[in-house]
Structures are given as C-alpha cells and as structure tokens.
Amino acid sequence: MSNVPELLLPLWRTLPWRALGAAAALGLLVAGASRLPAGFSPWLALNALRAAALAFALGLAFLLDDPARHTTATVPTPRPVRQALRLALVAPFAALWWTAAVLLVPAEVRPPVGAVTLEAATVCALALAGAAAAIRRTDEPEPGVGVGAGLLTVAVLAPLLWPDRWELFVTVGDPEWADAHERWGVVLTVALVGCAVWAREPVRRLRVRSPLT
Structure with missing residues (x-):
C-alpha cells in the first residue's frame, strides 16, 4: 500500500467534479425552495x-467513472482501495454540502436532522452500490449515466410499488416515523454490504497447462 499517496493526485484529477458540482448546485436549489414565501410547511x-x-x-x-479504467486495472493497488480513496476525497465535500442543504431549510419547519440524514446517506449508498456493481459486472469505464438513470427510476417507482407494511416515505409526526427509519437503517446496511462485495476484483480463472503443451 506504499503507492497509495501517489494515487491521490491522479484520482483527484479524474473525479467527476462537473457532475458532482451540478448535482450539488441542483440539490441546494431544491433545498432552498423551502424558503419560498408560500413554502413554509414541514411537508x-x-x-x-x-x-x-x-x-x-x-x-x-458518476464517482467511479474512469475513462482510463482498462489502464488503471493493471496497477498494484487493489480496486477496493482505489474506490475507497475516491470516496474519501469526496466525503468532506459531501458533508459540507449536506450541512448547507440542511441549514437552508428554516429551523421552524426543518425535519429531524438525524432521521433525514439517514435517508440521505441511504440514497447515496445505493448510488455507490449501483456504480460498484456496474464496474464489477461490466467492462464499461463510465457507467454513471446508466446508474443514475436506474437510481432515478427506483426513486420514482419505490413510493408507488413499495409494500405499505414496509413504508419508508413517511411524514414527520406519523406514528410510523421511528419504524420507517429503522427500515431505512436496514436498507443502508444492505447498500453498504453491496458496496463492499461489488468493490472486489473479479476472480480470474487460472488455466492449468499440461507439461506436454
């Protein structure tokens, strides 16, 4: 792992800062909508x-997109380490962004921060798990567009198709609020396990050659 420090600068340069910046700006605009004159409601x-x-x-x-994927696959640093470094570089930016988004919401209508942060962490973990799965199961160097489309589709369909007894999207004050966030915790755990499992390098089959060949 002695080559990890040398990877930081190249990884920093290849991070999808444009996609992240655009997503962060859109998110802040949406969060700021709660400050509209007619928008002061907890819902x-x-x-x-x-x-x-x-x-x-x-x-x-888009975090794991790497146009040079087929070149970097030959470096001695394992894929899980490379992916963890990408996440570590983005994590401070993500934390600052989420803090700003929460503070944009007026205090009098702001939902419980811990609970809504759990929801946000789960959605982000699902995005990362999808990206890790796409990298592991395909040769596509930049699967971000497909992963994003899949995540958006799930976000639209989940409230419609998710069983009522396992409801996730409840409002503040709903009797199911605490139980729903226990379920959010389960989904987060599953997503994190998926990230870990799909980050592994594919197992390569060893060919046993006959001494006569």
Whole structure:
C-alpha cells in the first residue's frame, strides 16, 4: 500500500467534479425552495431535503467513472482501495454540502436532522452500490449515466410499488416515523454490504497447462 499517496493526485484529477458540482448546485436549489414565501410547511421542507439528497446521489453515481479504467486495472493497488480513496476525497465535500442543504431549510419547519440524514446517506449508498456493481459486472469505464438513470427510476417507482407494511416515505409526526427509519437503517446496511462485495476484483480463472503443451 506504499503507492497509495501517489494515487491521490491522479484520482483527484479524474473525479467527476462537473457532475458532482451540478448535482450539488441542483440539490441546494431544491433545498432552498423551502424558503419560498408560500413554502413554509414541514411537508415541503422534508420532501425538499429528500429531493436534494436524490440530486446529490445522482452526482455520486458518476464517482467511479474512469475513462482510463482498462489502464488503471493493471496497477498494484487493489480496486477496493482505489474506490475507497475516491470516496474519501469526496466525503468532506459531501458533508459540507449536506450541512448547507440542511441549514437552508428554516429551523421552524426543518425535519429531524438525524432521521433525514439517514435517508440521505441511504440514497447515496445505493448510488455507490449501483456504480460498484456496474464496474464489477461490466467492462464499461463510465457507467454513471446508466446508474443514475436506474437510481432515478427506483426513486420514482419505490413510493408507488413499495409494500405499505414496509413504508419508508413517511411524514414527520406519523406514528410510523421511528419504524420507517429503522427500515431505512436496514436498507443502508444492505447498500453498504453491496458496496463492499461489488468493490472486489473479479476472480480470474487460472488455466492449468499440461507439461506436454
């Protein structure tokens, strides 16, 4: 792992800053919608933050894009380390962005920060898990567009198709609020496990050659 420090600058240069910046700007605009004169309601504030988190997650879907993927695959640093370094470089930016998004929502209508942060972390983890799965299962060096489209599709269909007994998208004050966020925690755990599993290098089959060949 002695070559990890040498990877930081090249990785920084290849991060999808344009996609992340655009997603972050869109998210802040959406979060700021709760400050509109007619928008001071807890329901709007909650859903504005949910939409902002989704917007940023769409940017994270591009995090593992690497046009030089087939070249960097030969470096001695394992893929899980390279992907973890990409995430580590973006994490401070993501934390600052989320803090700004939350503070844009007026305090009097702001939903419980811990609960809504759990939701945001889950959506972002799902984006990263999708990107890791696409990298592992395909040869596509830049799967971000497909992963983002898939995440957006899931976000639109989930509230419509998700079973009522496992409801996730509840409002503040709903009796199911605490139970729903326990379920959010389960989904987050599954997404993080997916990130870890799909980050692994593919197992290459070893060819046993006959001594006569």
